[in-house]
Amino acid sequence: MTKQIEIPEFSLVALVGSSSSGKSTFAQKYFKPTEVLSSDFFRGMICDDENDQSISAEAFDLLYYAAQKRLKQMKLTVIDATNIKKSARARVLALAHEQNVHAVAIVLNMPENILLERNKARAERRLPAQVIRQHARDTRYSLKNLRQEGFRFVYEINTPEELEDIEIIRQKLWTDKRSEHGPFDIIGDIHGCYEELKLLLAKLGYEEKAGLYYHPAGRRLAFLGDFCDRGAENIAALKLVMRQVKEAGALAVPGNHDAKLLRYLNGKNPSMQHGFDKTEAEFAAADPAFKKEAAEFIDSLISHYVLDDGKLVITHAGIKEEYIGRTSACIREFCLYGETSGEPDEYGLPQRIDWAADYRGRATIVYGHISARKVVAKNNTYCIDTGCAYGGKLSALRYPEREIVSVPALKQYAERIKPWADEDEAGLGDLLTLSDVNKKLHIETELMTGIDIHENNSAAALEIMSRFAADPHWLIYLPPTMSPCETSPLDDYLEHPLEAFEYYKSQGVQKVICEQKHMGSRAVIVLCDSPETAARRFGIKNGERGIIYTRTGRRFFSAENVEKEILGRLSSVLRKTGFYADFKTDWLCLDCELMPWSEKAKGLILSQYATTGNAAKNSLKAASLALKAAAGRPGSAPEVAALTSGQNVNLNELVTRYQEKAQAIEQYIKAYREYSWPVNSVNDFRLAPFHILATEGQVFGREKHSWHMENIRKYFTGIDNIFIATPYLEVDTADSESVQAGVSWWLKLTASGGEGMVVKPETYTAFLGQKLLQPAIKCRGREYLRIIYGPEYLTPEHLKRLKVRSLNHKRRLALKEFALGLEGLNRFVKNEPLYRVHECAFGVLALESEPVDPRL
Amino acid sequence: MLLTITHTGPNSQEIGFLLHKNPERPQQFELSFGRAYFFYPEVSSFRTTAALLLDIDPLDLARGKDGSGEGGLFDYVNDRPYATTSFMSTAIARVLSTALSGRCEKRPDLLQKALNLSATLYSLKDNGAQNLAHELFEPLGYTVTIERTLLDERFPEWGPSPYINLTLKGTLRLTELLNHLYVLIPVFDPKKHYYTAEDEIDKLLKHGSGWLEKHPAKEKITRRYLAARKSYVHAALKALLPPGEEESEQAEISAEKAAHNPLNSERLTTVKAAILNSGAQSVIDLGCGEGRLTALLLKEAQIKRVTAADVAVSALEKAAARLKTEQLPENIREKLTLIQASLTYRDERFKGYDCAAVIEVIEHIEPLRLPAFARILFEFAAPKTVIITTPNSEYNKNYAKLEDNSLRHPDHRFEWTRAEFAAWAGEVADKFGYSVKISGIGAADEAAGAPTQMGVFSKYD
Known part of the structure; x- marks a missing residue:
């Protein structure tokens, strides 16, 4: 055998x-x-x-x-x-x-x-x-x-x-119920609140049949332990749980109070504290057969369950990531009691260690044990003990919906030893953690698998993030870098739209959109309808309701009142246009261009652009005058000729050369001046939104750009002068007339120093097969490029050399940063923990520390 | 980049002999950084002007020479091709080498003659230091004329240009004028186009011979000419100065730099005493910078363990160099750890120290990030003792150079009055279970208090 x-x-x-x-x-x-x-x-x-x-x-x-x-x-x-x-x-x-x-x-x-x-x-x-x-x-x-x-x-x-x-x-391990997918209704600590439990079941849609509760949609109940103590009907509550588990397929994990009850049922004398006296009184009068059944039931409970392909874990007091799915006495202790420091706090209660703050697992953990007024969500864990016996609520978490359903306590059954925790106290999970970022990062994103960030780049990002960035709670998105088009084969151009159209055509994108590149700075706006929303949704608790930040996460305005006024004006526009209502949201994240450029780049304009222009104009003027005087001067002194060592030079040619130089400088000065205008009040700013990035529950990363443009016109512009629309043109890359129209449009935009345009595929995110395509390609104006490549870059001898440039690195970065940017938004919208959202913005910043030709 | 030299006087065109350049033959010269043209805009028997015009390739500057494999030093948008810089000195040495060295075989008679000369330098960058040109050229006997425009006439609010057209008039030998220019042009803009190397000292001594020793600004000239490279400065000064004077000159150089050093060292001594006084044996120096406090602590027997943390990798590198980590004896080296860390990220490594010193750091943190900093330090790391120092803004009125309401350092995000610091410290102490004692460091002003304020936080048992 x-x-x-x-x-x-x-x-x-x-x-x-x-x-x-x-x-x-x-x-x-x-x-x-x-x-x-x-x-x-x-x-x-x-x-x-x-x-x-x-x-x-x-x-x-x-x-x-x-x-x-x-x-x-x-x-x-x-x-x-x-x-x-x-x-x-x-x-x-x-x-x-x-x-x-x-x-x-x-x-x-x-x-x-x-x-x-x-x-x-x-x-x-x-x-x-x-x-x-x-x-x-x-x-x-x-x-x-x-x-x-x-x-x-x-x-x-x-x-x-x-x-x-x-x-x-x-x-299979006892804890392993990965093959069970629910949907589940997970119920927190009951503590003898039997009436409330029945109300909650009804509210969840359960129907009673002969003392058993069934959900018409086949949902399953899961109980997080602590069925007895403190409440009015402890045995009734326990019986309900036992029958549901035995006869109706419910799941249950044991709590510390249940462990205590088991000790009692096994003949020990546990202390009567923490509401056990009530349970004991009921059990003292209970049928011995039930006692035996209850003891067997509690003894059979498993410390935690791993459900739904490992995506969900339920347990009473919490669990560390490395314990999930394993069993041992030590893990059972943790699941029953949580982690404590060993020292009592001022109320004589064990001091809890905030294990959830350090939880980095991908499985959602739902647990109870620590009562609070509200369900506490932190790093993909939910504590759903809302203190029913203390007069709070009895709560359930609906999974996978992650919806909280609660019923208030009918009365207060027990006095708290320790007052309710401060509602604002989010614990240590609210703080960024260094060990999440000071290493080589590997970030999985929806659009690209496994983006690696090297340690050196992380170190650089840490410095920037720490020294300059705004509160990272706000930084749910950092925009990607953008690559220019391939260099143009045309004699007079470094960049030309034909190359951008050609890129998309070659990648199978027929329709593109050209958006005017405003002459400003990238700005991201996050705005909430109220400071309360900011506190609840972003964890910003200082009364701010929004922020305007740069592409490196720095607050755009150092003067607080400017930001405040712009945000206030934006908010009133959005109320007027019904944006909040139409988008069913109380916040939004917006990608914009903010003008004038001189506002952010004034230092650069003064120290580099204007000074170069000034030095050049002055010295070239003097040189031209000197050359003209020399060229126009009659006379000769051949005697000295024998002594000279240089090559003869034709002065007339030099006069022309220097006239051209002087002209190039004039053009250059004209170009940089376009980007500067004095700002005396908020009215002098211009903000051009071009992507509606995200609102509650939604990221608009798959929409067409025309959708973005239309909704921006509808909801943002035309009401307050400081919010302006972005002119755009749709181009069919397969239609030569349309392409020509695109080129003409660009020529018009750039004739007097305009920055140029950005060519994007029709939809926000575009693929060729599995390959993610560049989300945007910029074609910068011929005059504008003088302030990038120098006033005289168009001189043939220079242009020829400048045309040799490689875009590969820049384009790889653009894709990675694009994927990370959207990933951060996706995670935020899915209510993922701070460290998961922060990782994406941090990643973008780290990639931006890669050495890339800054002129690209 | 343009230099014109004008000779006024009878037979003015004879300057052509001294320059070794035929007034009727404009020429060009290939230089490593571009091209030089030499020509005469004006020739007559009473007034002759020669021009040296440099045509610099901006792309070579930005990218390094094609095929050289060297990275460029400058941006594409750069004043170097246009403003008068040390490139001009190089061009003088190359194009006018004979004149510069004071030779003239054809007309040796002209050599010794003091001529009525004037020179104009176009777009010379003095960064608005109007006195510099006077200070440098007047002691050499020139009449100095300065012409300055607005930076951009369209935006008068941007103020005056940092460049001047400088005209020097004097009666002197041509070789003297050229040597003066050779040495003094680079002094205007110490951002040199080549790396300062040892032979620069020789060049300085050669071209400064006979006049630089006597120049009242010789030290400034030397320092700036050599782009503030200390060891070269000392070597050059040593060669320039009569024996015995050398030491005092050196002392002067360092004193100029370290005007506020006494406060710095007093601060560190006070903090060190407070740390020792707290009984601490392990210390974390948060925002260690170059590691001055850490260096002091390592010498103390009481201190068994020091961790120096900074968010800037560059600061840590400097700290490692200052502390000579490689050469420390093993027993000292074992005490020391250097880590990159941020004060706004919760960090396990902050735990387990008796004392955290946060010296002149909080003013570099955005005010809105201070609550996170306080939680990380006082709630999470929670050492027994925390020592924080920060400037006392009331004292700033004693710094003559500070404008009203401006801060002591461009990276400071705020500076607190004594009341502001006390309010913050008190609130933090209450919230996290600490007591705090505040005191001043540095000589106190009667009304404004001491320049630095220090809070010593002690955790309640």
């Missing part, structure tokens, strides 16, 4: 048995080669001799190191060594304990004569017979103690025949 050996599919298996007992053959037969760590193998690895016992200590170090790495990955691991000494097994158990995994012992207890026979047959590694006899004795002796030592499962194989016919059955 086949012998069945049941082991948890994730466990640490120790084979126990004498040399020659057949351990390695057994391991080979029943486990994957990678699952088996054999001491022989590691001896061989170190010293080329599997039998060299002198290096055993080193070999075991290596073996256990590898075993630890495997267990961290939650991989079943088999230790193929004799393990017949208690001290050897202690190491197995210590590792199992450290990794919170069950230890399994499979003992190969072969008859001594067979062992001796096999040993004799061995050519290479024959041991003295008394050693084998000792091994056999040790094996038999071990058998008695294995459970006591801490092996959760012990199996014994006594004959070679038995060994031949074994089936290893890998059991």
Whole structure:
């Protein structure tokens, strides 16, 4: 008959048995080669001799190191060594304990004569017979103690025949309910609030049939423990939970109060504090059969469940990421009681450690245990104990909807020892954490898989973020860099729209939109309808309702009142146009251009552009005059000629050359002047929104640009002069007339120094197959480029050299930053934790620290 | 970039012999950074003007010479091709080398003659330091005329141009004029186009020979000519000065730089005493900068562990250099850790110190970020002692150079009065369970208090 050996599919298996007992053959037969760590193998690895016992200590170090790495990955691991000494097994158990995994012992207890026979047959590694006899004795002796030592499962194989016919059955872990997808209604700490529980079930849409509750849509209940104590009907509440679990497929995890009840039911005398007196009074009068049933029920509960493909975890007091899916006494303690510092606080209660602040897992954790007035969401965890017994609420979280449904307590059943926590206190989760960013980052985004940010770039971003950036709670988006078009083959142009049209055409994009590039600075606006929204949605609690920031996350205006006024005016425009109502939102994020450029770049204009213009104009004027005077002067003095060393030069040619230079400078001065106008009041600013990036629940990353343009006209512009629309033109890249119209439009825009235009694919995000395309390509004006490449860049000798430039790096960055920008918005809109949103903006900033030709 | 030299007087065109340039033969010269033209806009028997015009390739400047593989030093948009800079000195040495060295085989008689000369430099950058030209040229006997325009006549509010057209008039030998220009042009704009190398000292000494020793601004000239490279400055000064004077001159240089050093060292001494007084054995120096406080602490036997943290990698590099981390004896080196860290990010590494010193740091934090900083330091890291220093803005009236309401450092986001600091410190202390004692550092002004204020926060047990 086949012998069945049941082991948890994730466990640490120790084979126990004498040399020659057949351990390695057994391991080979029943486990994957990678699952088996054999001491022989590691001896061989170190010293080329599997039998060299002198290096055993080193070999075991290596073996256990590898075993630890495997267990961290939650991989079943088999230790193929004799393990017949208690001290050897202690190491197995210590590792199992450290990794919170069950230890399994499979003992190969072969008859001594067979062992001796096999040993004799061995050519290479024959041991003295008394050693084998000792091994056999040790094996038999071990058998008695294995459970006591801490092996959760012990199996014994006594004959070679038995060994031949074994089936290893890998059991799912008790916590593993990944195949169950809900939808779930997860209910927080009930604490004997039976009436409220029934009300909540009704509110959730459950219907009662013969004392059991069913949801017409097949939703499942999950209870987070602490069914009793403090409330009015503790047994009734517990009974409801028990019946739902046993008869209606509900899930339940135990709470600390349930553990206490179990101790009581098992005959112990727990303290009557924290509302247990009420439960005890009810149980004192209860039917012994029910008591037994209740005890069995609580005893059967598992510390936590992993649900929905690992995306959801439920537990009573919380769980650390590295504990999820594992079982051990230590994890059970954590799940029941949470983590405390060991010192009591001022109310004599254990001081809690904010484990959720450091939680970085992808699974959503729903738990209770710590009562607060509101459900506390932090780093993808939800604490839904809203203190019903204290007169708060009984709450449920609907999953996957993540909706909170609550009913208020009918009355207050117990006094709080500690006052309700301050509502504003978001805990440490509200602070950025260095360990999230001071390393090589690997950021998964919807648009691009795995964007890597190198440590050096992170270090640079950390400095910028810390020294200059606005409160990172606001920075849900940083805009990407933008690449120019390929250089033009035309004689007189460095950049020309034909190349931009050609790029998109070659990438299968027929329709593009050309948007005028305003002569300003990129500005991102985040605006809430009220400071309350800012506090609730962004965690900004200083009364601000919005912000205007630059592409590097710096506050645009140092004068607070300017920002305030602009935001106020924008807000009143949005109210007038009904934006908030139409978009069903109380906040928005907007991509804009803010004019004049001189407002942000005044330092640059003064120190670089104007000074160069001034120096050049003055010296070229003097040079031209001198050259003209020399060229127009009659006379000769041939005598000196013999002494000279240079090449003769034609002065008339020089006069022309310097006239051209002077002209180039005039054009250049004209160009930079276009970007400067004096600002005396807010009325002198101009803001041109061009992307409506996000509102509550929505990111507009898949819309057409025409949608953005139309809605900006509809909701933002034409009411207050400072908000202006962006002129645009749609171009069909397959239609030469349309392309020509695009070129003409650009020529018109740029004739007198206009910055040019941005060509974008029809939709905000465009792909060719799997490949993400450039979200925008800029074509800068011929005159404007003088302030980028220098006043005289159009001189043929210069232009020829400037045309040799590589865009690859810039374009790669543009794509990564684009993907990160949208990712940040997506995460924010999905209410993901601060560190997840921040990571994206941080990533953009880090990429921007890459050295790229700044003129591109 | 243009230089004109005019000779006024009978047979003025004879200057052509001295310049070794035929007035009727305009010429061009290839230079490493572009081209030079030499020609005569004006020739007559009583007035002759020669012009040296430089045509600099802006692309080479920006990108490095094609094929040279060197990165460029400057932006494409740059005043270098147009303003008079040390390129002109180089061109003088190259195009007018004979005249510069004072040779003239054809007409040696002209060499010794003091001539009525004038020179005009166009677009010479003095950054508005109107006195500089006077200070440099008048002691050499020139009449100095300065012409300055607005930076941009369309925007008068932008103020005057940082460039001048400078005309020098004097009666002297041509070689003297050229040597003066050679040395003094680079003094205007110490941003030189080539790296200062040792042979620059030789050039300075050669072309300054006979006049620079006597020039009252010789130290400034030397320093700026050598682009403020200290060791070269000292070597050059040593060669310029009579024996014995050398030390005092050096002292003067450092004193000029370190006008407020006494306060700095008093601050550090006071902070160190407060740290030792708190009984701390482990200290984290948050915002360590170049590591001056850390350096002091490492010398103290009481201190067993110091971590110096700064958000700027460049500051940490300087700190490592200052602390000579490579050369420290092992027992000292083991005390020290340098980390990049931010005061607005919660950081496990901040935990476990007896004392955190935050010296002249908070004023660099955006005021709106201060609450996060306070939580990270007092709530999360929560050392027994926290020492914070920051400027006392009331004292600023004693700094003559500070305009009203301006801050002591361009990166300061705020500076607090004593009342403001006390209010913040008190609030933070209350909120996070600390007591705080505030005192002043530096010689106190009766009304305004001390220049620096210090808060020592102690955690309640």
